Amino acid sequence: MPTEIDTRFARRLFRGAAIYGALVLPPMYFIAPSDAHLPAYLGFVGCALVFQWVFWIVGGDPLKYRALMLPSVAEKGVFAIPALALFALGRTDPVTAFFASIDILLGLGFFVAWRRTSAHRAT
Numbered sequence: 001m002p003t004e005i006d007t008r009f010a011r012r013l014f015r016g017a018a019i020y021g022a023l024v025l026p027p028m029y030f031i032a033p034s035d036a037h038l039p040a041y042l043g044f045v046g047c048a049l050v051f052q053w054v055f056w057i058v059g060g061d062p063l064k065y066r067a068l069m070l071p072s073v074a075e076k077g078v079f080a081i082p083a084l085a086l087f088a089l090g091r092t093d094p095v096t097a098f099f100a101s102i103d104i105l106l107g108l109g110f111f112v113a114w115r116r117t118s119a120h121r122a123t
Contacts, residue, residue: 002117007062010113014059014072017106021052024099044079051075062117069114076107 028045032038055072058065083100086092 002063006113006116010062010069010117011059013106013109013113014055014062016059017110018052018055018059020102020106021048021055025049025052048075048079062113066114066117069110069117073107073110073114076103076110080104080107 025045025048029042032041032045051072054068054075058068058072062069080100080103083092083096084104087094087097087100
């Protein structure tokens with residue numbers, strides 16, 4: 001059975017991630033590229049913003065919404081892993097790598113929260 005500390009960790013992590021994302025993502029609409037990649041870029045930002053809502057929901061009741069934790073890990077990885085790989089190849093800037101690193105840490109935290117709440121069976 002997960003302890004209160006495990007639940008509190010997951011709650012704070014997911015709620016904190018939701019607040020962080022809600023603050024850093026909207027300004028991306030104002031720095032959008034002006035080329036043919038604009039629709040994909042805007043779709044990425046929009047989907048990422050929607051996922052902040054998912055993080056908020058999970059943070060409200062981590063045990064009940066534990067099934068959304070692994071998709072949350074994936075949401076962090078689909079940006080962070082390619083961005084860091086591109087940075088390693090010299091194909092993107094340090095600012096992108098910085099935010100990708102934050103997403104890697106959040107994704108790892110989400111995985112830890114998922115593991116720490118594993119003994120509970122939602123009813």
